[in-house]
Each structure stands twice: as structure tokens, then as C-alpha cells.
Amino acid sequence: MPRRARPARKRRAAETTAAAARVFAERGYHGATTQDIADVLGIRQASLYYYFRSKEAALEEVCLDGVGAYVARAAAIMRGPGSAADKLAQLVRHHIAPWRDRADFTRVFLRERHNLPDASRHRVGRYARRYERIFQQVLEAGVAAGEFRRDLDCRIATLGAIGMCNAASAWYGVEPGATLERIAGVFAALLLEGVRTPMMRRTSARSGARRRG
Amino acid sequence: MPRRARPARKRRAAETTAAAARVFAERGYHGATTQDIADVLGIRQASLYYYFRSKEAALEEVCLDGVGAYVARAAAIMRGPGSAADKLAQLVRHHIAPWRDRADFTRVFLRERHNLPDASRHRVGRYARRYERIFQQVLEAGVAAGEFRRDLDCRIATLGAIGMCNAASAWYGVEPGATLERIAGVFAALLLEGVRTPMMRRTSARSGARRRG
DNA sequence: TGCGGATTCTATCGCGGTATAGAATGGAGC
DNA sequence: GCTCCATTCTATACCGCGATAGAATCCGCA
Numbered sequence: 001m002p003r004r005a006r007p008a009r010k011r012r013a014a015e016t017t018a019a020a021a022r023v024f025a026e027r028g029y030h031g032a033t034t035q036d037i038a039d040v041l042g043i044r045q046a047s048l049y050y051y052f053r054s055k056e057a058a059l060e061e062v063c064l065d066g067v068g069a070y071v072a073r074a075a076a077i078m079r080g081p082g083s084a085a086d087k088l089a090q091l092v093r094h095h096i097a098p099w100r101d102r103a104d105f106t107r108v109f110l111r112e113r114h115n116l117p118d119a120s121r122h123r124v125g126r127y128a129r130r131y132e133r134i135f136q137q138v139l140e141a142g143v144a145a146g147e148f149r150r151d152l153d154c155r156i157a158t159l160g161a162i163g164m165c166n167a168a169s170a171w172y173g174v175e176p177g178a179t180l181e182r183i184a185g186v187f188a189a190l191l192l193e194g195v196r197t198p199m200m201r202r203t204s205a206r207s208g209a210r211r212r213g
Numbered sequence: 214m215p216r217r218a219r220p221a222r223k224r225r226a227a228e229t230t231a232a233a234a235r236v237f238a239e240r241g242y243h244g245a246t247t248q249d250i251a252d253v254l255g256i257r258q259a260s261l262y263y264y265f266r267s268k269e270a271a272l273e274e275v276c277l278d279g280v281g282a283y284v285a286r287a288a289a290i291m292r293g294p295g296s297a298a299d300k301l302a303q304l305v306r307h308h309i310a311p312w313r314d315r316a317d318f319t320r321v322f323l324r325e326r327h328n329l330p331d332a333s334r335h336r337v338g339r340y341a342r343r344y345e346r347i348f349q350q351v352l353e354a355g356v357a358a359g360e361f362r363r364d365l366d367c368r369i370a371t372l373g374a375i376g377m378c379n380a381a382s383a384w385y386g387v388e389p390g391a392t393l394e395r396i397a398g399v400f401a402a403l404l405l406e407g408v409r410t411p412m413m414r415r416t417s418a419r420s421g422a423r424r425r426g
Numbered sequence: 427t428g429c430g431g432a433t434t435c436t437a438t439c440g441c442g443g444t445a446t447a448g449a450a451t452g453g454a455g456c
Numbered sequence: 457g458c459t460c461c462a463t464t465c466t467a468t469a470c471c472g473c474g475a476t477a478g479a480a481t482c483c484g485c486a
Contacts, residue, residue: 012463030243031328033443047464049445111324115244156391156399159384160377167376178369186369194407225433246473259475260434268474428486435480443472450465456458 016041016051021062021104029059029112060120063113066105067127070098074134084142088161088195089188091135095165096184099172110166132158139195148195161191229254229264234275234317242272242321242328273333276326279318280340283311287347297355301374301408302401304348308378309397312385323379345371352408361408374404 019040023032034055038045052058077090099106113124136158142148168183232253236245247268251258265271290303312319326337349371355361381396 028241028243028328030241034445035443043463044465045443046445046466050463053445055444115241153395153399155388156396157403159381159388159391160400160403163380163383164373164377167380168372170376171372175368175372178372182366183369183373186366187373190370190373190407191403192407193409194403194405196406198406247475248473256433257435258473259436262475263433266475430485431483433480433482435478437477437479439474439476441473441475444470446469447467448465449467451463453462454460456460 013051016048017058017061017065018104020052020058021065021108024059024062024112025104025107029055029108029115056115056117056120059108059112060116060124062105063109063116063120063124064127066098066102067109067124067131071127071131071134074131078134078138084138084145084147085192085196087138088142088192091138092161092165092188092191093184095162096168096172096180096187099169100180103169103173107169110169132162135162142195146197149197152195157195161187164191226264229261230271230274230278231317233265233271234278234321237272237275237325238317238320242268242325269328269330269333272321272325273329273337275318276322276329276333276337277340279311279315280322280337280344284340284344284347287344291347291351297351297358297360298405298409300351301355301405304351305374305378305401305404306397308375309381309385309393309400312382313393316382316386320382323382345375348375355408359410362410365408370408374400377404 016037020037023036023040026032027036034048035045037058038048041048048058052061073094074091077087077094080087082090109124113121116124136154139148139152139154139157143150143152143154164187168178168187172178172180172183229250232250236249236253239245240249247261248258250271251261254261261271265274286307287304290300290307293300295303322337326334326341329337349367352361352365352367352370356363356365356367377400381391381400385391385393385396
């Protein structure tokens with residue numbers, strides 16, 4: 001097993017992607033220069049091109065890095081046990097949780113992916129759409145089960161919920177007192193109450209979903 | 214009244230700002246070139262500099278254009294008559310309404326203002342903070358009046374609500390069936406229910422807010 | 427027709443940014 | 457020590473963009 005250089009390269013490649021994520025997150029794709037990324041790594045600008053063949057390729061790498069796992073975990077929540085309300089709360093928590101140590105990647109994915117050329121933008125966008133669908137399916141299941149309001153517009157509610165969560169990525173870390181737990185708690189409460197069937201409330205909520213025969 | 218050239222110039226200046234807004238909205242500040250803006254207007258790139266002295270100045274102009282009135286109207290809603298719930302619904306509607314014909318300006322304000330140099334960014338940011346405060350005050354008034362949940366974290370709820378509304382600017386016009394009225398309706402319902410005091414519901418909500426004096 | 431201000435033009439400077447070519451370095455294993 | 461390969465380097469081509477200078481044009485009005 002004379003493998004040694006390969007893992008080293010892999011590790012360095014991950015560092016490179018992380019550096020790109022950080023710089024893109026800070027200055028935006030067009031505002032960031034390859035020189036900036038090189039500075040973070042302590043190497044020369046031209047040396048970057050050993051790791052990616054263009055700036056756009058670096059952006060795609062950052063955007064794709066992690067979202068796969070992201071979507072997979074959301075799907076697991078959807079398929080898992082629990083009421084629709086439980087799942088919604090889990091989704092919100094799960095959506096926000098990764099920001100603790102991967103905020104850069106999330107921000108770049110959210111705010112810079114539209115700078116990608118068509119082909120890779122579509123590749124990346126597929127994940128976003130799949131994620132939305134999962135979210136929406138949870139809401140629809142809740143409506144079908146009578147947990148959520150029958151007249152709920154699941155599509156727009158989904159986009160609203162995701163948008164609310166995403167927006168927090170802009171001020172998390174800046175807004176004092178806004179920990180991830182607190183944000184997730186407030187948002188989950190807001191959405192759950194906002195979505196719930198009017199009559200069954202708190203008092204009867206414990207017994208689960210009835211109504212709908 | 215020998216005024217003729219002055220109004221002409223004014224009109225052209227507004228067109229220039231609108232062109233900049235459109236281009237910045239489409240490609241992002243750094244992704245847009247002054248040439249792109251000139252193309253929209255059908256003039257030469259250098260001719261733009263008759264209207265603004267730098268690209269950054271154009272961005273600031275776009276960002277400031279209209280937000281003053283925006284904040285003023287929100288303040289009017291806050292000070293006006295009605296329950297906190299009414300006001301919240303009005304705020305949501307008012308927040309989304311201008312997108313019909315001024316979507317570019319809003320998008321640029323939301324997504325590009327961070328590219329401004331410090332001085333103008335602070336000038337622009339002041340409006341955003343004032344707007345947030347208005348929104349938050351309405352929520353706090355609702356809590357004080359007993360309309361909204363006592364345990365509501367008004368700060369985070371405010372940021373969440375605004376974030377939800379703002380996010381819609383990204384997909385309004387793309388998402389089929391998502392008219393402004395529909396979006397506003399769904400969001401308002403979501404937020405109102407999410408914020409309301411558990412006991413008093415629908416039935417007693419119409420009688421409005423008393424209690425407080 | 428000619429004045430004068432507003433507007434747009436041509437021409438160009440100079441910088442900074444992406445990307446390529448090919449040489450140098452450095453460490454693991456024979 | 458020598459080889460091989462990964463990694464990083466130096467040097468540079470190339471171009472697009474923002475901005476300036478100053479001339480030309482357009483137009484209302486006396």
C-alpha cells in the first residue's frame with residue numbers, strides 16, 4: 001500500500017474548497033478573486049489551478065459540497081416515524097443546524113449559485129428542487145392526515161418556510177442572542193401554529209390527529 | 214416657464230437608474246458591467262458617466278430609490294388604526310405589493326447592497342433597520358395587547374417574517390400561480406396563526422384589540 | 427441664425443483579474 | 457543517490473472593465 005500522496009492531495013483539495021467557500025461567502029462570487037482564495041491558503045494564485053480548472057468550477061464544487069447529504073437527511077426525516085408536525089419541526093432544525101460549522105457553504109449555495117453557467121446551475125438546482133419537494137410532501141401529508149389546515153397552500157407555504165429559514169443564514173452569527181437552537185425553536189413554533197388545523201389546539205393536540213373520517 | 218431641458222434630464226436620469234436596477238438585478242452588481250447598462254439605454258458606455266460618477270454611486274442610487282417611501286408607508290400602517298393582527302397582515306401585503314412594478318429595485322436592495330462601500334452601505338442599512346423596528350414594534354404591541362403569544366420572541370419572529378417575505382422576491386414571477394395576492398394571503402395567514410395567543414381564535418378575533426389603556 | 431446648456435460621442439488610459447506554460451521543489455520508495 | 461509524482465512556483469499573455477478628457481451634437485430660444 002504505497003498510497004500516501006493521494007490522501008494528502010484529497011485533504012488539500014478539501015481545504016481549497018473550504019477556502020473558496022469562505023471567500024465566496026464573504027465577497028460574493030464576482031467580488032472574490034482567485035488571488036483572495038490563494039491568500040487564504042498561503043499559496044500563489046496560479047497554484048490554485050492545480051485544484052480546479054476554472055473559477056466557475058470552484059463555485060460549482062462549493063455549491064455541491066454537502067447539499068447531497070443535506071437532501072438525503074431531509075428525505076430520511078420525511079420517511080421516518082412521527083407526525084407531520086414532528087417532521088416539520090425536525091426539518092426546520094435540520095435545515096438550520098449545519099450552519100454551525102458549514103455556514104460558508106450554505107451561504108454560497110443560497111446566494112451565488114445563480115452565477116453558475118447553465119449546465120452546472122441546473123445540476124445544482126436539482127438538489128434545491130428535490131429539497132423543496134420533500135418539505136412540501138411533509139406539509140401535504142399533514143393536510144391529508146388532518147393535522148394541518150385543509151385550505152393550506154402547500155406550495156407557497158413550503159417556499160415561505162424555506163425562505164424564512166434561509167434568510168436566517170444572513171443574520172445568524174451577527175444578531176446577538178440568536179443561537180441556532182433559539183432560531184429553530186421560534187421558527188418551528190411559528191410554522192407549526194401557522195399551519196395547524198384551527199380547532200385542535202394545544203389542549204387536544206396531545207391526543208394526535210383525529211377529524212377526517 | 215422656459216423649463217424643458219431640466220425635466221427631460223430628470224426623466225432620462227430615472228430611466229438610467231431603472232436600467233441599472235434591471236441589470237444589477239439580473240447579473241448581480243459585480244457580474245454586471247457598465248456596458249450592459251449602456252446597452253439597455255442604447256447609449257455608449259462612457260455616456261453613463263454623465264448620470265453617475267461611479268458604478269458604486271449607481272448602486273447606491275438604485276438601493277435608495279423608493280425605500281424611503283417604503284419605510285414611510287410601513288410607519289403609517291404601524292401608527293394607523295386597527296388591531297396588531299390587522300397591521301401585521303397589512304405589513305405583509307405592503308411588503309410584497311411593490312414587486313409588481315419595482316421588483317428590480319427591491320431585489321437589488323436585498324441582494325446587492327452589501328457591495329456598497331462602508332459609508333453608503335450604512336446610509337442604506339439605516340432604512341432596513343428602521344423597517345425592521347417598525348415590524349417588531351407591531352409584534353410587540355400585539356403581545357402587550359394580549360393578541361399575540363406572551364412568549365413570542367419578537368425579534369426573531371420579525372426577522373423570520375421579513376425573511377420569508379423577502380425570499381418570495383426570488384421566485385415571484387417564476388413560480389407559476391404565485392400571484393402577489395396569493396403569496397400575501399398565505400404568508401399573512403401563516404404568520405397570524407403562528408403568532409396568535411392560543412386561546413383566542415378566529416371567533417373572538419374580529420372584535421379587535423382592547424385591553425391596554 | 428447663432429447662443430448656450432444639456433447630452434452623447436470618440437478615444438484612450440491603466441489596472442486588475444483569469445488562465446496558461448513550463449520550470450522548480452520536495453518527499454516517498456527503490 | 458536517483459526516480460517519480462504531486463505540488464507549487466515564476467512569468468506572462470490576454471482581455472475586459474471602470475473611468476477620464478475633450479470634442480461633437482442636439483435643441484430650445486432670442
